[in-house]
Amino acid sequence: MSQENKNSVQTTGHVWDDDLQELTNPLPRWWIWGFYITFTFAVVYWLFYPAWPIGGSYTKGVPGFNSVTYTATTVDGKQVKKTTHWNMRSQFMVDMNELTALQKKYFDKVASMSYEDVSKDAELMQFVNSAGKTLFSDNCAPCHQAGGQGKIGFSPNLTDDNWMYGGTYDQIHTTIEGGRRGYMPPFSQVLNDEQITQLANYVLSLSSEPHDPVAAKAGDALFHGEGAACYYCHGPDGKGKIQLGSANLTDKIWLWANIPADKTQEDKVNDIKNVIYNGLAKGVMPNWNVRLKPEQIKLLTVYVHDSLGGGK
Amino acid sequence: MDAASNKLAIKGKTIPIFTRSVKGKYRNFKFAVMGLAYSVYFLLPWLPWARHSAANQAVMFDLVSRRFFIFNLIVYPQDIFWLAMLLFIAAALLFFATGLIGRAWCGYFCFQTLWSDLFILIEQTIQGERNARLRLHNQPWNAEKVLKIGSSHALMMLVAFWTAISFACYFSYAPQFVVGFFTGHAPYAGYITVLVLTLTTYLAGGVAREHICTMVCPYARFQSVMYEADTLAVSYDKRRGEGLKGRALPSSGLRTKEERSAAGHGDCIDCGYCVQVCPTGIDIRDGLQYQCISCGLCIDACNNIMDSVGLPRGLIRYDSENNLASENPHPPRLEWKRIKVIGYASALALMTAVLFYNIGTRSDTEVNVQQVRQPLYSLLSDGSFRDRYVIHIVNKTEEDETYKLAVEDIPQSALDMGHISDITVRAGKSLSFNVKVNLNHELAEKTDHFEFVIKPSNPNAEPLTVPVSFNCQHD
Numbered sequence: 001m002s003q004e005n006k007n008s009v010q011t012t013g014h015v016w017d018d019d020l021q022e023l024t025n026p027l028p029r030w031w032i033w034g035f036y037i038t039f040t041f042a043v044v045y046w047l048f049y050p051a052w053p054i055g056g057s058y059t060k061g062v063p064g065f066n067s068v069t070y071t072a073t074t075v076d077g078k079q080v081k082k083t084t085h086w087n088m089r090s091q092f093m094v095d096m097n098e099l100t101a102l103q104k105k106y107f108d109k110v111a112s113m114s115y116e117d118v119s120k121d122a123e124l125m126q127f128v129n130s131a132g133k134t135l136f137s138d139n140c141a142p143c144h145q146a147g148g149q150g151k152i153g154f155s156p157n158l159t160d161d162n163w164m165y166g167g168t169y170d171q172i173h174t175t176i177e178g179g180r181r182g183y184m185p186p187f188s189q190v191l192n193d194e195q196i197t198q199l200a201n202y203v204l205s206l207s208s209e210p211h212d213p214v215a216a217k218a219g220d221a222l223f224h225g226e227g228a229a230c231y232y233c234h235g236p237d238g239k240g241k242i243q244l245g246s247a248n249l250t251d252k253i254w255l256w257a258n259i260p261a262d263k264t265q266e267d268k269v270n271d272i273k274n275v276i277y278n279g280l281a282k283g284v285m286p287n288w289n290v291r292l293k294p295e296q297i298k299l300l301t302v303y304v305h306d307s308l309g310g311g312k
Numbered sequence: 313m314d315a316a317s318n319k320l321a322i323k324g325k326t327i328p329i330f331t332r333s334v335k336g337k338y339r340n341f342k343f344a345v346m347g348l349a350y351s352v353y354f355l356l357p358w359l360p361w362a363r364h365s366a367a368n369q370a371v372m373f374d375l376v377s378r379r380f381f382i383f384n385l386i387v388y389p390q391d392i393f394w395l396a397m398l399l400f401i402a403a404a405l406l407f408f409a410t411g412l413i414g415r416a417w418c419g420y421f422c423f424q425t426l427w428s429d430l431f432i433l434i435e436q437t438i439q440g441e442r443n444a445r446l447r448l449h450n451q452p453w454n455a456e457k458v459l460k461i462g463s464s465h466a467l468m469m470l471v472a473f474w475t476a477i478s479f480a481c482y483f484s485y486a487p488q489f490v491v492g493f494f495t496g497h498a499p500y501a502g503y504i505t506v507l508v509l510t511l512t513t514y515l516a517g518g519v520a521r522e523h524i525c526t527m528v529c530p531y532a533r534f535q536s537v538m539y540e541a542d543t544l545a546v547s548y549d550k551r552r553g554e555g556l557k558g559r560a561l562p563s564s565g566l567r568t569k570e571e572r573s574a575a576g577h578g579d580c581i582d583c584g585y586c587v588q589v590c591p592t593g594i595d596i597r598d599g600l601q602y603q604c605i606s607c608g609l610c611i612d613a614c615n616n617i618m619d620s621v622g623l624p625r626g627l628i629r630y631d632s633e634n635n636l637a638s639e640n641p642h643p644p645r646l647e648w649k650r651i652k653v654i655g656y657a658s659a660l661a662l663m664t665a666v667l668f669y670n671i672g673t674r675s676d677t678e679v680n681v682q683q684v685r686q687p688l689y690s691l692l693s694d695g696s697f698r699d700r701y702v703i704h705i706v707n708k709t710e711e712d713e714t715y716k717l718a719v720e721d722i723p724q725s726a727l728d729m730g731h732i733s734d735i736t737v738r739a740g741k742s743l744s745f746n747v748k749v750n751l752n753h754e755l756a757e758k759t760d761h762f763e764f765v766i767k768p769s770n771p772n773a774e775p776l777t778v779p780v781s782f783n784c785q786h787d
Contacts, residue, residue: 116731119731120731122735122745125732125745125746126743126744129744147684147685147686159698160690160693160698161692162692162693252692252693253693260691306731306746309690309698309748
């Protein structure tokens with residue numbers, strides 16, 4: 001009997017009514033062990049992590065396994081320590097805190113050095129370029145575009161060599177920190193259409209654009225006379241004043257009238273007339289000292305000056 | 313019904329193998345390979361090597377600084393295709409060797425074989441020869457059995473542990489890692505590596521042993537594709553061994569070759585020594601089998617027996633299928649004049665040459681120039697155009713290197729590097745920096761391309777030239 005049964009399913013050996021037997025089908029051993037291990041695991045898990053509800057509360061597990069502490073900034077700018085149960089968001093905050101601490105070392109280094117020394121240090125400039133690009137993309141790019149190329153009729157190009165408010169480190173720093181508000185009064189009430197046409201031709205002549213020389217000569221007189229008195233702001237040579245942010249009218253760079261894109265002389269004249277007629281009140285850059293930290297402004301200054309196009 | 317018969321029979325249940333020791337030239341060769349392989353593996357991480365920019369270790373795969381140091385060669389992530397070529401070379405070498413002399417890798421060089429061999433040696437030293445081990449295995453658990461089996465497994469664990477430590481040493485500065493490991497200051501990954509490798513080494517070499525070769529390793533299963541009729545394989549000379557009437561013990565009247573052939577018996581005296589020494593527990597007399605790892609121990613065993621009974625050696629030997637079946641067998645020889653063997657050999661030679669050429673001609677400096685595309689160009693106030701470029705220099709040498717940057721095809725004055733005057737890249741590091749190139753309107757109009765020239769300060773180093781394009785708004 002036992003020989004016969006060696007390769008078949010075993011019975012308990014109990015027999016009723018001659019042939020009624022009870023089979024024993026033991027579970028596979030690996031399965032049984034897996035079952036025991038899950039039991040052990042569950043017990044260990046209860047000890048480490050929140051598990052059993054007790055009334056309105058629950059067992060808290062071992063501290064540190066189920067809670068995360070991180071530093072957060074509140075709406076009014078205060079640094080507070082927060083402790084919550086473990087979750088992805090709080091873990092992300094912990095990681096961000098760690099990375100910010102790592103980054104701080106370099107921000108502090110930039111803050112402690114002079115602009116020139118920072119820009120001479122090729123290794124440190126790698127940090128300025130990458131951190132600067134992030135800061136620029138987060139804060140400046142909405143107006144000045146992703147690469148700092150600006151947009152005619154809206155925001156100045158930061159990659160060229162023309163700086164309305166000056167392109168030195170200190171001047172760029174002042175601009176970012178305090179913001180700028182450019183203004184040109186409308187001349188529609190002061191001058192008639194013919195005078196404005198003459199002025200427009202004169203402005204085009206300053207940068208050797210196609211123009212009507214006769215009208216330009218009359219415009220010259222208006223520009224330097226008390227009738228329009230453009231020289232008050234744009235200077236007798238038309239090169240603008242960085243104290244006021246008034247445009248340099250003698251170079252090839254245009255911000256408010258898209259002269260390079262205009263095909264005909266008439267279009268160019270009309271574009272400039274439009275500016276003189278209506279004036280400008282939209283050249284506004286906000287002050288960033290309320291939003292950026294001093295070390296961030298300093299780093300952005302170096303970024304704009306060296307990686308984009310400062311220096312004048 | 314007793315407990316034993318209450319167990320369900322498991323299909324294909326394996327029998328534990330207790331190999332018998334043997335002396336002979338293949339055993340000696342195996343010991344020699346073992347000695348060499350272990351010396352290299354365990355000692356190499358401790359070989360010092362003067363370095364400027366990393367720990368003084370001859371072979372170190374430094375994952376942190378992303379550099380592999382192999383003596384004087386430093387491998388960077390950019391050189392990853394060398395690894396692909398190395399793998400190809402290894403594959404071609406394997407196919408070549410297998411086509412010629414069978415599974416030489418398995419029998420003599422594979423780490424599964426090496427560690428199994430060592431672990432068997434440990435068992436033999438502590439528990440004794442095959443018979444003693446068999447007796448120990450069959451006896452009930454008592455103090456002797458616990459002590460002997462326990463101590464041999466403890467020793468195997470220790471070897472496995474040091475194997476794991478040595479492996480980890482290749483990835484960090486060995487003295488620092490070992491001290492750090494025992495003082496609890498090693499990196500987390502180090503502990504995991506050591507734990508996993510200790511366990512796998514112990515399990516594969518000490519417990520699973522031949523099952524790795526027969527059940528896990530795919531090489532055993534595709535060897536039949538690589539073998540040809542002319543491949544030298546460990547074979548039993550059936551014609552000589554069996555004779556007309558099969559094997560027979562050397563009883564009286566059957567002692568000499570003449571007596572045996574007169575009685576119609578072959579030379580095999582059926583002593584079973586070849587089976588007892590086999591690490592995978594097969595009988596080579598059944599012919600070529602996928603379990604055979606070609607270690608040659610059965611050859612040693614059979615030769616010893618043949619010597620002692622006064623019959624000629626070589627009843628089991630390296631021979632080809634063709635030669636064994638041939639009417640006029642010649643002494644076994646390498647049959648290398650075959651398309652497959654020559655083909656693998658030429659692939660092997662070609663790839664090795666390409667790899668060495670590549671390593672030999674690699675530049676110590678890598679330069680990458682990317683034009684800033686946003687904006688592609690800027691119009692300056694005097695009507696000239698400015699393009700900006702990001703220059704990325706990788707210094708692959710072991711010394712800090714200073715570079716000079718110049719432009720060709722356009723005036724030098726067009727290059728504006730800002731305040732950066734000194735481009736120094738640290739050993740094994742890279743540096744990227746921005747430059748501006750300003751061309752007046754006229755020049756910009758006719759310039760489509762120009763070149764950056766990067767000259768290392770090392771007088772022996774060749775300057776590197778990188779062509780780039782220049783963009784502007786054309787009238």
